[in-house]
Amino acid sequence: MSVAPTPVAASAAATGAPATGGLTLTGVTKRFGAFVAVDDLSLHIPEGSFFALLGASGCGKTTTLRMVAGLEEPTTGAITLGGADITRMRPYQRPVNTVFQSYALFPHMTVEQNVAFGLQQRKVKRAEIKPAVQAMLDLVQLADYGHRRPAQLSGGQQQRVALARALVNHPQVLLLDEPLGALDLKLRRQMQIELKRIQTEVGLTFVHVTHDQEEAMTMADTVAVMNAGRIEQLGPPTEIYEFPASAFVANFLGQSNLLTAQAQGPSGADVAVEAYGSRFAVPAARSRITSGPAHLGVRPEKLHVTTEVVPEGHNAVPGVITDSSYVGVSTQYLVRAPWGDELAVFAPNSGTGGPLHPGTEVTVHWHPAHSFLLSAESGAETAAEPV
Amino acid sequence: MRRVTRWIADHWIMGVGLVVLAYMALPIAVIALLSFNKPDSNKTTYLLDDSGVHWTLDNWTNICSGADDMCGSLWVSLQVGFIATVIATILGTLIAFALVRHRFFGRSAMNVLIFLPMATPEIVMGSSLLTLFVSGQVGLGFGTIVIAHVMFCISFVVVTVKARLAGLDPRLQEAAMDLYATPFATFRRVTLPLVMPGIVSAALLSFSLSFDDYIITTFNSGGVRTFPLFVWGANQRGIPPQVNAIATGMFVIAFVIVAVGQLRNARRSRRAATS
Numbered sequence: 001m002s003v004a005p006t007p008v009a010a011s012a013a014a015t016g017a018p019a020t021g022g023l024t025l026t027g028v029t030k031r032f033g034a035f036v037a038v039d040d041l042s043l044h045i046p047e048g049s050f051f052a053l054l055g056a057s058g059c060g061k062t063t064t065l066r067m068v069a070g071l072e073e074p075t076t077g078a079i080t081l082g083g084a085d086i087t088r089m090r091p092y093q094r095p096v097n098t099v100f101q102s103y104a105l106f107p108h109m110t111v112e113q114n115v116a117f118g119l120q121q122r123k124v125k126r127a128e129i130k131p132a133v134q135a136m137l138d139l140v141q142l143a144d145y146g147h148r149r150p151a152q153l154s155g156g157q158q159q160r161v162a163l164a165r166a167l168v169n170h171p172q173v174l175l176l177d178e179p180l181g182a183l184d185l186k187l188r189r190q191m192q193i194e195l196k197r198i199q200t201e202v203g204l205t206f207v208h209v210t211h212d213q214e215e216a217m218t219m220a221d222t223v224a225v226m227n228a229g230r231i232e233q234l235g236p237p238t239e240i241y242e243f244p245a246s247a248f249v250a251n252f253l254g255q256s257n258l259l260t261a262q263a264q265g266p267s268g269a270d271v272a273v274e275a276y277g278s279r280f281a282v283p284a285a286r287s288r289i290t291s292g293p294a295h296l297g298v299r300p301e302k303l304h305v306t307t308e309v310v311p312e313g314h315n316a317v318p319g320v321i322t323d324s325s326y327v328g329v330s331t332q333y334l335v336r337a338p339w340g341d342e343l344a345v346f347a348p349n350s351g352t353g354g355p356l357h358p359g360t361e362v363t364v365h366w367h368p369a370h371s372f373l374l375s376a377e378s379g380a381e382t383a384a385e386p387v
Numbered sequence: 388m389r390r391v392t393r394w395i396a397d398h399w400i401m402g403v404g405l406v407v408l409a410y411m412a413l414p415i416a417v418i419a420l421l422s423f424n425k426p427d428s429n430k431t432t433y434l435l436d437d438s439g440v441h442w443t444l445d446n447w448t449n450i451c452s453g454a455d456d457m458c459g460s461l462w463v464s465l466q467v468g469f470i471a472t473v474i475a476t477i478l479g480t481l482i483a484f485a486l487v488r489h490r491f492f493g494r495s496a497m498n499v500l501i502f503l504p505m506a507t508p509e510i511v512m513g514s515s516l517l518t519l520f521v522s523g524q525v526g527l528g529f530g531t532i533v534i535a536h537v538m539f540c541i542s543f544v545v546v547t548v549k550a551r552l553a554g555l556d557p558r559l560q561e562a563a564m565d566l567y568a569t570p571f572a573t574f575r576r577v578t579l580p581l582v583m584p585g586i587v588s589a590a591l592l593s594f595s596l597s598f599d600d601y602i603i604t605t606f607n608s609g610g611v612r613t614f615p616l617f618v619w620g621a622n623q624r625g626i627p628p629q630v631n632a633i634a635t636g637m638f639v640i641a642f643v644i645v646a647v648g649q650l651r652n653a654r655r656s657r658r659a660a661t662s
Contacts, residue, residue, distance in 0.1 A: 069565055070564075070565075071561055071564075071565070090564070091561070091564040091565050092564050092565070092566075092567045092568055092569055096565075097565055097566065098561075098562070098565045100558055100561070100562055102556070102558060104556065104558040104559050104561065104562035105562075106559060106562070106563075106577055107559075107581070108580050108581055117563070117566050117568070117576070118566035118567055121566055121567035121568045121569075121572060122567050165566065166565075166566075169566070169567070
């Protein structure tokens with residue numbers, strides 16, 4: 001992983017924020033017995049950003065969040081918030097609030113009482129609590145639901161109460177633990193937009209834990225992809241998607257065609273690559289390595305199929321269509337390459353030419369700038385199917 | 388015809404339920420009836436004479452005049468029940484919290500041992516307690532009755548409160564702590580209110596167990612007479628009819644407590660539905 005930029009540098013560069021404010025984790029490790037849940041994690045989350053921790057279940061993202069909240073104590077390492085060390089502080093001493101996965105609303109209190117709870121505990125004056133609670137319920141569009149109990153609300157409404165209950169305290173960092181996981185797809189999309197709107201409105205730092213790559217990409221300014229207790233890559237969603245740092249990231253975020261290849265050193269502005277007896281070019285700026293065993297990667301939507309002439313300067317692979325599924329906005333093809341592997345190709349249905357049928361001999365081609373070159377050491381076998 | 392069989396198929400279970408209910412309520416109804424009956428001088432309160440009920444309110448208006456120390460024994464039972472309930476509820480609740488919340492040496496043994504007093508035949512427990520008190524030279528009386536009652540009530544409290552606690556989402560406490568509540572504030576504002584229904588029902592159960600107990604009490608009472616001991620003693624000569632009035636009164640009080648609880652729940656959920 002020496003090829004990946006260090007997370008701290010990447011994040012600070014991405015947002016241009018000073019490294020003094022915000023949330024910083026330095027060398028944080030959490031062990032449960034022999035199991036290492038979080039492994040020497042260092043990262044900086046600038047103030048006011050929407051940060052997503054993305055990973056499959058068990059990758060350590062929730063443990064990381066719980067350590068920031070104070071519900072777990074790091075085995076080693078330090079956590080600072082706005083320059084102050086909060087590593088060993090109790091949860092109730094931290095200016096951090098959490099939206100729990102199951103919401104954890106107090107069932108014996110009304111919505112208003114739930115939202116007022118944090119303010120009451122901090123001994124805010126009674127006269128100030130009421131308007132603050134009402135303003136927060138307005139923000140999450142539950143102004144008329146103050147006297148209900150959580151059990152009388154729908155899942156989406158409960159989610160918004162949990163959000164209001166945390167936000168009303170104006171925490172320095174708001175932690176969101178899979179907050180949309182229990183909602184159905186349509187509501188989830190709606191809440192994603194809502195959450196993003198609220199974050200922009202209140203300008204707080206949001207740290208969002210999720211296993212849903214689409215959710216992370218639509219909402220966050222910066223995404224950290226976690227795997228086995230470590231961060232595989234950290235950066236803006238477009239950067240992670242367009243130029244993944246490892247095979248794991250390439251497959252966890254969306255889908256990638258990865259060709260087993262051998263990088264043969266720089267040639268001009270490109271890196272020469274040999275795969276299955278053919279030669280390809282990848283721009284040096286999009287190569288994680290210049291020589292040695294590699295993965296040549298191309299996203300399915302960047303591939304084109306044609307039965308005609310391949311445009312000048314494109315990389316090309318001949319093949320036979322083995323499967324074609326029409327999904328409305330695009331047609332998804334599987335093309336068998338001469339070496340036996342299948343390439344996934346998403347062709348947009350822009351109205352030019354009908355779908356090609358299985359059995360058609362085609363040429364798959366792509367612009368070199370749309371491919372990327374990864375070190376084969378980065379472990380394609382650990383790549384999980386995106387959820 | 389099919390409609391009739393269908394009606395039967397749909398309603399037979401309700402019929403069975405009504406029969407069972409009648410079976411359970413009949414003895415209480417008889418007690419209530421006898422509390423308004425003036426017994427013939429030569430008949431015991433068990434019987435209604437040939438001419439049926441001799442209606443009277445005497446048993447209620449002169450409730451304490453039936454026998455010399457009937458109301459005295461009632462007062463003893465109420466005191467014992469109250470003290471034993473308070474002590475057993477506090478101790479039992481603490482034990483339940485320890486068993487659910489903490490991992491300590493002997494926890495699983497404790498989980499099993501707590502059932503022992505419930506499983507032991509009362510007569511064995513009563514006699515062995517007596518042996519213990521006598522050999523420990525503890526003077527029998529009010530104190531030993533309370534000690535005995537606390538002992539067998541604790542198990543029921545632990546089991547009841549534990550069930551309630553185990554059903555409590557631990558994330559609620561985490562959420563409270565996350566919202567600046569200290570451990571004490573978390574307990575007072577979140578844990579305790581949520582466990583309270585369990586504690587209240589444990590206390591009610593304790594009281595009725597204590598008020599009711601005859602076997603263990605008879606071994607360890609010394610000269611002190613609780614209400615059940617009085618009734619048993621009076622039974623040798625003929626129970627004064629006021630006993631029925633007291634029993635009916637106790638039943639009404641218990642019924643009102645339960646009914647009020649139910650009504651409050653029903654009103655809350657109705658209000659919830661309409662708001």
